[in-house]
Amino acid sequence: MKELSLNILDVAKNSVKAGASRIVIRIEEADGWRTLSIIDNGCGMPPEFVATVTDPFTTTRTTRPVGMGLPLLKLAAEQTGGDLQIESSVVPPTGTTVRARFKIDHLDCVPVGDYAGSVVTLIQGSPDIDWLFVYNREDGKSVSLDTAEVRQILGPEVPLNLPDVLMWMEGALQFETEQQ
């Protein structure tokens, strides 16, 4: 992937598929490291599946024999000297946490890219999930969006995937200097 945002899109789909009602996507930058965490409360994976999940020939897809979401995220992280960790549990069903670490100043570290666009695409596809997005940048600036909060403000009759609502959320995720 040329951008971390595309990896986020791919991997967060796994959480949706796991039936999660809450998904947290967090990017933390500190001490030269960028850490992406995707945390869901979905059905989780048994240990033997977790052990093989970064193998591209392991997939729950039925349309083709190969799944590339986690293998490519792992590769992207390791190419910078970072790593990928997965914690998951079925009993008790505590969901799944995927954590990828990137060394920011490594030449092979891809840019974050259109993070807001990916987030909005995810909300559009699954507007009923409680999404929490947090991006704390190395320069101390941060943006965040909690769709449970947005839903509370708008009221239950307003779906989050209305074009105006999506556009507003995309704007809310822009860093100050990027705003027109």
Next chain:
Amino acid sequence: MTVKELAEGLALECVCMPEPDREVEGGYTGDLLSWVMGRAQAGDAWITIMSNQNIVAVATLTDVALIILAEDVRPDPGVAELAERKGINLFRSPEAAFPLCAKVAALL
């Protein structure tokens, strides 16, 4: 031209060749796997410097005829066995991607 003929023509070192009679119809080069995944065509000779198990997955998805590892790159441990198992032809060469591409183009 078959994979076997192309490999001989380029003097490639064979890592594994489960499908020697596969027809080679074109070529592609690239190392960003997600990019290659959407662009390499079935029957291509794919030239890359990536050597992990994901190349076998990309080759499976795109149905390329063979993978050529350029610049003397060696497949990571276990990748040769995986390629054999998945029916992916895998070769290596001391040459860089650019001269390899030129030679593939000249042969096809």
